[in-house]
Amino acid sequence: MIWKRIGLKELNLPEFKEYNNEFLPNINGMNLKITKTINRKNRPVLDSYRGLGEELEKIPQNHNNAGIELKLDDDVTIKEPLLINYYLDNNNPVLIDHNLIDVGKNSVLTLIFDYASDDTTDLFHNGLTDVTVNENASLNIIKLQRLNSSSNNFDTNIILIKDSGKVNLITIELGAKITAVNYTNYLHGENSSANLSSIYLGDGNRKLDLNYTMIHKGRRSESNIQSKGALKDNSVKVFRGNLEFLKGAKKSKGSESEYTTLLSPSVKSDSIPALMCHEDDVDGNHAVSAGRIDENKLFYLQSRGLDEFSAKKLIVESSFNPILEKIPDENLKKIILLEIERRI
Amino acid sequence: MEKKKTNVKDIDRRIYDIKNELNYSFKTDSGLTKDIILDISKQKNEPEWMRDFRLKSLEIYSQKPFPKWGADLSDLDMDNIVTYIRPNTQMKHDWNDVPEDIKNTFELLGLPQAERESLAGVGAQYDSEVVYHNIRQELVDKGVIYTDMETALRDYEDIVREYFMKLVPPTDHKFAALHGAVWSGGSFVYVPEGVKVDIPLQSYFRLNAPGAGQFEHTLIIVEKNSYLHFIEGCSAPKYKVNNLHAGCVELFVKENATLRYSTIENWSKNMYNLNTKRAVVDKNGTIEWVSGSFGSKVSMLYPMSILRGEGARSEFTGVTFAAKGQYLDTGTKVVHAANNTTSTVNSKSISKDGGHAFYRGLLRVSKNATGCKSTVSCTSLMLDNESKSDTLPIIEIDNDNIDIGHEAKIGRISDDAIFYLMSRGISEEEAKAMIVRGFVEPITKELPLEYAVELNNLINIELEGAIG
Numbered sequence: 001m002i003w004k005r006i007g008l009k010e011l012n013l014p015e016f017k018e019y020n021n022e023f024l025p026n027i028n029g030m031n032l033k034i035t036k037t038i039n040r041k042n043r044p045v046l047d048s049y050r051g052l053g054e055e056l057e058k059i060p061q062n063h064n065n066a067g068i069e070l071k072l073d074d075d076v077t078i079k080e081p082l083l084i085n086y087y088l089d090n091n092n093p094v095l096i097d098h099n100l101i102d103v104g105k106n107s108v109l110t111l112i113f114d115y116a117s118d119d120t121t122d123l124f125h126n127g128l129t130d131v132t133v134n135e136n137a138s139l140n141i142i143k144l145q146r147l148n149s150s151s152n153n154f155d156t157n158i159i160l161i162k163d164s165g166k167v168n169l170i171t172i173e174l175g176a177k178i179t180a181v182n183y184t185n186y187l188h189g190e191n192s193s194a195n196l197s198s199i200y201l202g203d204g205n206r207k208l209d210l211n212y213t214m215i216h217k218g219r220r221s222e223s224n225i226q227s228k229g230a231l232k233d234n235s236v237k238v239f240r241g242n243l244e245f246l247k248g249a250k251k252s253k254g255s256e257s258e259y260t261t262l263l264s265p266s267v268k269s270d271s272i273p274a275l276m277c278h279e280d281d282v283d284g285n286h287a288v289s290a291g292r293i294d295e296n297k298l299f300y301l302q303s304r305g306l307d308e309f310s311a312k313k314l315i316v317e318s319s320f321n322p323i324l325e326k327i328p329d330e331n332l333k334k335i336i337l338l339e340i341e342r343r344i
Numbered sequence: 345m346e347k348k349k350t351n352v353k354d355i356d357r358r359i360y361d362i363k364n365e366l367n368y369s370f371k372t373d374s375g376l377t378k379d380i381i382l383d384i385s386k387q388k389n390e391p392e393w394m395r396d397f398r399l400k401s402l403e404i405y406s407q408k409p410f411p412k413w414g415a416d417l418s419d420l421d422m423d424n425i426v427t428y429i430r431p432n433t434q435m436k437h438d439w440n441d442v443p444e445d446i447k448n449t450f451e452l453l454g455l456p457q458a459e460r461e462s463l464a465g466v467g468a469q470y471d472s473e474v475v476y477h478n479i480r481q482e483l484v485d486k487g488v489i490y491t492d493m494e495t496a497l498r499d500y501e502d503i504v505r506e507y508f509m510k511l512v513p514p515t516d517h518k519f520a521a522l523h524g525a526v527w528s529g530g531s532f533v534y535v536p537e538g539v540k541v542d543i544p545l546q547s548y549f550r551l552n553a554p555g556a557g558q559f560e561h562t563l564i565i566v567e568k569n570s571y572l573h574f575i576e577g578c579s580a581p582k583y584k585v586n587n588l589h590a591g592c593v594e595l596f597v598k599e600n601a602t603l604r605y606s607t608i609e610n611w612s613k614n615m616y617n618l619n620t621k622r623a624v625v626d627k628n629g630t631i632e633w634v635s636g637s638f639g640s641k642v643s644m645l646y647p648m649s650i651l652r653g654e655g656a657r658s659e660f661t662g663v664t665f666a667a668k669g670q671y672l673d674t675g676t677k678v679v680h681a682a683n684n685t686t687s688t689v690n691s692k693s694i695s696k697d698g699g700h701a702f703y704r705g706l707l708r709v710s711k712n713a714t715g716c717k718s719t720v721s722c723t724s725l726m727l728d729n730e731s732k733s734d735t736l737p738i739i740e741i742d743n744d745n746i747d748i749g750h751e752a753k754i755g756r757i758s759d760d761a762i763f764y765l766m767s768r769g770i771s772e773e774e775a776k777a778m779i780v781r782g783f784v785e786p787i788t789k790e791l792p793l794e795y796a797v798e799l800n801n802l803i804n805i806e807l808e809g810a811i812g
Contacts, residue, residue: 231744245754247729250729260741262741262743262744262745262746263744264744265714265743265744265745266711266743267741267742267743267744268740268741268742269739269740269741270738270739270740270741271738271739271741271750272736272737272738272739273735273737273750273752274734274735274736275724275734275735275736275752275754276732276734276735277724277726277732277733277734277754278729278731278732279726279729280726280727280728280729280731280755280756281729281756282754282755283754283755284753284754284755285751285752285753285754286735286750286751286752287749287750287751287752288737288739288748288749288750288751289748289749289750290739290741290746290748291746291747291748292744292745292746292747
């Protein structure tokens, strides 16, 4: 069903191939354990899960060719972000990464995943990132996807958050021909919180299916989904934001907002923001808006000497800025800004 | 100190639950076969094309699957639903001629009184056939037609044939096909060009027989520069077996015309309400839906507006109240198919005692429809944590020249609001009552006065301590 809206009728899965590029981050002197993931099948089966479908999710569980297995002990703070580079090329055209991340109590960690590629055609990525954030721990994950425009990208993220645990997610979708991502956050702990910020850029014939879910089970849990995107040419986007409050999630708060800037008449933009509530003592809201660039803003910038094109670009870029500001890697930020500038 | 709970009462159903003895002149067997369809058609003395239409619909019905989403329909046993029941009376134009028991039912529902006081015309359907129909003479003189569908099919066959199930074809979904096969009763309204009908017309549908289905068809055509307000009311007493309502409403709003379609639906809680309503609006025309869903066990109801003329407008105001044992899946669909069309959706839902209110909506902007504006707002109020409340609005945009906004909120009565009102010298009880009344106010103010009063009575609030 997830494929109806982006018009994907069937998917030819590529043959399994080895992936030999190096991806483990440099952890010199850091107090943590990290290894390549060997086949792991166990994954917590959690309630009310809606993802990309069993077929795609089974693959990284059964036949991964890459992935990190990271365990951070209790009470450890890692200040430097860890950078995990996945690079697809002619010799490594298939990436199936299964990442297992466990952040110990009171620990702090930042991970950056960079999915990039060269110009080889028909690259394929299908990943699964399985995260546990223990009591009072704090985890930041930044995922940048900038595969080339002929590749297929599928990515599933399942995140379990325990008491007072915190998760900040930033997902930036710039590449691939078809990209379908799923982030499901289980706010099981009391006072747990999850923040998801997403930026996407659709141009050419790109198709994006973005699926973000927050499931509140713990009392006083808080979540926020914020998505900003721009669409031009013949791009197609589906945004699915689900806020779900299970019974017992008293005093919880959840909000989601989505804003899409439409830059060409032939774009297609679907939004399905769902709000499901089985507990009365909560505060949930969502807002979705879409439209052209505000004429007043445009007029103002033009009156200051910018041409229409630069003015539009500036407006879109500035809408991305609050999210980009949160990225703790200057180099990466520069890459993203250049890419956005080049493409709009 | 123990917190006291505020109690929002269920809708008072006493007058709706009055059952009459079953008294009919013709009744089909339960279930659905070709013979039953032929039987209905023969009883009604229909033209051949309608008989063939019914048979074709039956064919489509048997091929279509049940919807896979929304309500659980497994309890709905089609083989036990009686599709056609003719009450033992002919259609009347004077209440005094309507049989006593049927008249009493409508008397209790307040229909004859309303007709005397504030309506331009009234239709009353009892089980499968319309038993009463009347319209003020001055409207007849202006060329307004308001009659039951059977009469319309006989007297205005060419109009009916042109419009009948063109907007909701039997291929639309399983229950539209069912409707096409077994439809009976309903109202036909034709407002000629330039006529403003300034007092509302009303049709009331009452299902008395147990284990039966009601399949009335409402067809309204409002010609250029005309105005009409049409009110639809529905109710049925509760039986142990499940009843089915699969009506169909087709509204044609021509250039510059305005149609307001109000519904207060209060079916009993053994009713499956699977109704299809659709309006198509031409240039600069307006459709206004006012929809109150209070009854039924299961509802799946999404009035749809197709804005096909430039500058057409639609407005939807809906309130859904889901109490114990109810699953009310309601919402609206809007298709912007022409330039500069605008739509507004304002939906409110309340759920309590384990009731499940589900807002499901669709907003579509077609490829060549530029300059469209739409705002959608959904608010849900949960009165306890036994209940459920879901919101699922789907927004599909196919071009860049639009302005779309959607927002939804869910929650309970906020302590802050109560605190604020109390700080202004209002008692706690009154503050809460104000908030709940204020919550449904957008719909009450859209209704004719006597309905607004009734709605306020329906939701009887007993306030004592906090909600929640």
